[in-house]
Amino acid sequence: MIAMIQQRQISSAPLWRSVVKLLRLRLVILIGGFRRAKLSRKLGLIILAIIILSVLALVFIGSWFLLRFISSPDLFQYVGNPTVFLTSVPVIVFTATFAGILLTSFGLLLQALYLAGDMDFLLSAPVPIRAVFISKMLQAILPNFGLILLFGLPLLYGLGASEGYNLLYFPLVILLLSVMALAAAGLSSLLVMLIVRVFPARRVAEVLGLLAGLISILCSQSGQIANWTDVSQQQASQALQLVSRVNSLWSPFAWGGRGLVAIGEGRWLSGTGLIFTTFALAIGIFLISLQTAERWYFTGWVGLQTGTTKKKVRSHSPEVANGGLRYLSSHHFLPASIIAIVQKDFIVLRRDLRNMSQLITPLVFGVIYAVLFLRSGGQAPEGRGQAPAWFMEAFDNLMVYGNVGISLFVSWTFLSRVAFTGFSQEGHNYWIIKSAPMSPGKILTAKFIVGYLPATLLGWGFILIISLLQHAPIGILAYSLLVVTLCVAGLTGLNLSLGVNGANFDWQDPRRMAQGGTGCLSSLFSIIFLILSLALFFVPPFLFDFFQWSGLIGKITGLTLGGALCFAVTFIPLRLVRDRIPLLDEN
Amino acid sequence: MTEKSILIETERLSKKFGDKIAVNEVSFQVFRGEIFGFLGPNGAGKTTTIKMIVGLLQPTSGMVKVAGFDVQSQPLLAKAVNGYVPDTPNLYPKLTGRELLRFVGDLYEMDRHQVNRRIDELLKLFDLVNASDDTIDSYSHGMKQKTAIAAALMHDPSVLVLDEPTVGLDPKSARLIKDILHQMANRGAAVFLSTHILEIAERMCDRIGIINEGEVIAIGNMEELRSCGSGGGSLEDIFLDLTGGAEYAEIAEVLG
Numbered sequence: 001m002i003a004m005i006q007q008r009q010i011s012s013a014p015l016w017r018s019v020v021k022l023l024r025l026r027l028v029i030l031i032g033g034f035r036r037a038k039l040s041r042k043l044g045l046i047i048l049a050i051i052i053l054s055v056l057a058l059v060f061i062g063s064w065f066l067l068r069f070i071s072s073p074d075l076f077q078y079v080g081n082p083t084v085f086l087t088s089v090p091v092i093v094f095t096a097t098f099a100g101i102l103l104t105s106f107g108l109l110l111q112a113l114y115l116a117g118d119m120d121f122l123l124s125a126p127v128p129i130r131a132v133f134i135s136k137m138l139q140a141i142l143p144n145f146g147l148i149l150l151f152g153l154p155l156l157y158g159l160g161a162s163e164g165y166n167l168l169y170f171p172l173v174i175l176l177l178s179v180m181a182l183a184a185a186g187l188s189s190l191l192v193m194l195i196v197r198v199f200p201a202r203r204v205a206e207v208l209g210l211l212a213g214l215i216s217i218l219c220s221q222s223g224q225i226a227n228w229t230d231v232s233q234q235q236a237s238q239a240l241q242l243v244s245r246v247n248s249l250w251s252p253f254a255w256g257g258r259g260l261v262a263i264g265e266g267r268w269l270s271g272t273g274l275i276f277t278t279f280a281l282a283i284g285i286f287l288i289s290l291q292t293a294e295r296w297y298f299t300g301w302v303g304l305q306t307g308t309t310k311k312k313v314r315s316h317s318p319e320v321a322n323g324g325l326r327y328l329s330s331h332h333f334l335p336a337s338i339i340a341i342v343q344k345d346f347i348v349l350r351r352d353l354r355n356m357s358q359l360i361t362p363l364v365f366g367v368i369y370a371v372l373f374l375r376s377g378g379q380a381p382e383g384r385g386q387a388p389a390w391f392m393e394a395f396d397n398l399m400v401y402g403n404v405g406i407s408l409f410v411s412w413t414f415l416s417r418v419a420f421t422g423f424s425q426e427g428h429n430y431w432i433i434k435s436a437p438m439s440p441g442k443i444l445t446a447k448f449i450v451g452y453l454p455a456t457l458l459g460w461g462f463i464l465i466i467s468l469l470q471h472a473p474i475g476i477l478a479y480s481l482l483v484v485t486l487c488v489a490g491l492t493g494l495n496l497s498l499g500v501n502g503a504n505f506d507w508q509d510p511r512r513m514a515q516g517g518t519g520c521l522s523s524l525f526s527i528i529f530l531i532l533s534l535a536l537f538f539v540p541p542f543l544f545d546f547f548q549w550s551g552l553i554g555k556i557t558g559l560t561l562g563g564a565l566c567f568a569v570t571f572i573p574l575r576l577v578r579d580r581i582p583l584l585d586e587n
Numbered sequence: 588m589t590e591k592s593i594l595i596e597t598e599r600l601s602k603k604f605g606d607k608i609a610v611n612e613v614s615f616q617v618f619r620g621e622i623f624g625f626l627g628p629n630g631a632g633k634t635t636t637i638k639m640i641v642g643l644l645q646p647t648s649g650m651v652k653v654a655g656f657d658v659q660s661q662p663l664l665a666k667a668v669n670g671y672v673p674d675t676p677n678l679y680p681k682l683t684g685r686e687l688l689r690f691v692g693d694l695y696e697m698d699r700h701q702v703n704r705r706i707d708e709l710l711k712l713f714d715l716v717n718a719s720d721d722t723i724d725s726y727s728h729g730m731k732q733k734t735a736i737a738a739a740l741m742h743d744p745s746v747l748v749l750d751e752p753t754v755g756l757d758p759k760s761a762r763l764i765k766d767i768l769h770q771m772a773n774r775g776a777a778v779f780l781s782t783h784i785l786e787i788a789e790r791m792c793d794r795i796g797i798i799n800e801g802e803v804i805a806i807g808n809m810e811e812l813r814s815c816g817s818g819g820g821s822l823e824d825i826f827l828d829l830t831g832g833a834e835y836a837e838i839a840e841v842l843g
Binding site: 202335336337339340341343344347348351352427428429431432433434435436437438439582583585586 | 686694696
């Protein structure tokens, strides 16, 4: 009887009380995580909070400048009639909010609904299912909504203040932004469920990680290629007018913004109508999405598979599958165990898309900087033709050696992922290698090959392409290839050794395997090594050219000195960490 | 039993994690052709002991030998005769079952033709043929467990160490594992397994060791164990009597 009464009380528990309870639980976990975190992590989070507050201050200062800019004649010069642009600002912010929340909450909802692993627990608890969904959606949108408010609010409030809008404009801004965000999250949840019905959640997360990585690299580096200094007034004007076109009466995104401007300007009838329509539409979308998502999820229509599809991997005969590596093993050049690890690592790196975004990074960097290098000429200026021939030749050679710098940079970026995390990437599976009869030397050799082979090929590829484009002399090209070969060996040895010291086997997402200060140390040592080795490789040939001695002896001297350093850096750190291999993953 | 027939031997084996003593001076022997059950409550030190036997953890002190090879001073020889199944089947999720078995075969430097033959045999034995070209991340827990056991059997080890091998397996697969372990013991291998399912231990194991708070508190066959406890009949009674869980039965009765 008591149980029945309790059950009735529980089932009639108010929805929003349950939502608050679930959100409070999340907050408790968050605070608990902070309390139990290491001091370094706590400090990092405090510094991050300070940075966010600084950004907030900057945005406020920025909005103040914006107010001045809006009323300045400069804008009129670009846009013609600034009123059209000004009334478009709320529309742009609302559209950006909707699109931003729709896209960013997709990944977060995917994680929260399918990969977090707490849905079974929550759905079996005496909590309304709707409360679970609402709390999941709020969790997904709150962080990004906070960021949007951080940048959007000063802009919209600045606009309101500068245009002398009605006071009602200001609370309505927050209200409309909130309902737009809720509608976007609702649609995003449906999108997640539709996609998860076709593709497994974990695979979607991997693809999403790859896309996010690529987009962030392209966005961060696009500024390097873009030529901002040559933007004409016409181009700027066109760009701003394009922004104004978003403000179309037929676009539902525009209704809220237009309504706000109308309310702000005291056009009550049209303003109220537009805002009410937007509000009703957004809430309607949210409620319908919520109900549909609940039903889909609860009835199992969307499937609850979190693994990857049972996709057959093309089966090869061992000889074909192992290719050249198998050839090396069968001819006793390398033991089968070393070949096995190399092969396994290449397969794992290739098949896990989350690795690909990190592996593609060096290629993107390389292409961008090679383009920049070639665009700047990459060759010695001709001057007035009065410099001696030997000087011009030495200078030309020096410029060609610049190619080595680019290719080594690309190889190093690649190695920092493949060699530095060579051991960490084994993760919880390291027991397989550790319990096998393999000596530390063999394991190190395998991991060295995994990093060295592709990094060298990558470096060679860049050298060859740039040198061919620059018509570099064959002797210089051959010398550059040798330098890359030796330097990459040194970089691999260095990164692999430091990776052994900072090995982290406890991770779920490969993008989080390299944590801690060893990564910074690795970058620092790599830069020092590259500067020293390049100096040893290139200074002797340059000096020999300068003093008009034999160029060949100059190159041999450079190779001997630089090569000696590379050999030392390749083998000494590896020898030092060899005894640590049996102790890895002890805790 | 002669000295030569000992395949696993530990002597005053200890492991400390900081100040915490996980395993304290554990000594026992497992003989050729024997199935040895290693029992103990959660956190008693079973997995730590097993990890020291297979060379995944370095002992703080003491000695462990496998097939006469000291795991610390001759790790490669000791590991070469060992087969190990961990308590959690962590396997490379992006490899297929077939690729994983080939990988393990190559790690043990097996002959290529032998590897291919053995893979086909084991996949068939564990009913994994249809899933052999699927990546492991699509496997169920039971399939992963079976793949881990198949990997341990790849090189036909003379010492097989299994940590909770039947967890997550359906009755058919659990029965298969038991049959395989019996076959291996009959062929002269030493099987060392930890389990919480006392019925399995009682029915399968020739001898049983019970560890509690890092120390071996009883060792022997069922008759010898009965003499250690207060004379209870089943292994469960003996286990609870020795590890101090018998009083919980009374509490459970009151709650019920």
